Amino acid sequence: MPRPIVAVSATTRQESASDPARVRLNAAYIDAIRRAGGIPLVAPPLEAADAAEVIAAAGALVLTGGEDIDPVLYGASPGSQLGRVTAARDHWEIALVHAAREQGVPTLGVCRGIQVLNVALGGTLIQDIASERPGALQHEQAGGRAERSHRVAFSAGSRAAAIMGPAADVNSMHHQAVLDAAPGLAVTGHAPDGIIESVEWSGPEWWALGVQWHPEELDGRDAGLFDAVIAAARERTR
Numbered sequence: 001m002p003r004p005i006v007a008v009s010a011t012t013r014q015e016s017a018s019d020p021a022r023v024r025l026n027a028a029y030i031d032a033i034r035r036a037g038g039i040p041l042v043a044p045p046l047e048a049a050d051a052a053e054v055i056a057a058a059g060a061l062v063l064t065g066g067e068d069i070d071p072v073l074y075g076a077s078p079g080s081q082l083g084r085v086t087a088a089r090d091h092w093e094i095a096l097v098h099a100a101r102e103q104g105v106p107t108l109g110v111c112r113g114i115q116v117l118n119v120a121l122g123g124t125l126i127q128d129i130a131s132e133r134p135g136a137l138q139h140e141q142a143g144g145r146a147e148r149s150h151r152v153a154f155s156a157g158s159r160a161a162a163i164m165g166p167a168a169d170v171n172s173m174h175h176q177a178v179l180d181a182a183p184g185l186a187v188t189g190h191a192p193d194g195i196i197e198s199v200e201w202s203g204p205e206w207w208a209l210g211v212q213w214h215p216e217e218l219d220g221r222d223a224g225l226f227d228a229v230i231a232a233a234r235e236r237t238r
């Protein structure tokens, strides 16, 4: 059976004035998709009008981590703790989500990816956990990327629980999070402080799941998230 092509979103960034703009993506995503049996193809920011063709060529979509999302896209004004935003990437990835939903292409959102999924479908974000939720856990963990620093409890019967179990310790490298979930997205995972850590499309017609942590940096059950999106891609084309 041919392996599913997985479109993997990336950013375009110029590190300094003298540096050329480069398409960038953490290679850990590539490794995780390959281990799960997919063929990763990097999808850098293009015009929104290109999204439907990219999605039509893909068996699955993985939305990767990265910059903050421009709050104007969810009807808020920028707070003082907002980080770097990338308008071209925002518009591109939102168009990818719309195309994936229309075409039913399985979608896994990671970190920024859960936030893109939510904003694209009409949800909102916490712009900065530390300043907006005093007393919350430290979601920008001090340890390395493969260390697990807080627990997430998953809703019984959810896709996330089927993969991760009723609860799991995860890594945490984010300062933003889902605030109001978009229509159609079910919240399926919470950190002990109430921060939303996973969402998924509530109907059977589209396999879409977002996680706030970085499973591509972890092993064990976390690799199952990539296995699951590849399995959904195979199921769709059977």
Ligand code: MN
Residues within 6 Å of the ligand: 139, 150, 171, 172, 173, 174, 191, 195, 197, 212, 213
């Ligand atoms: Mn977290």
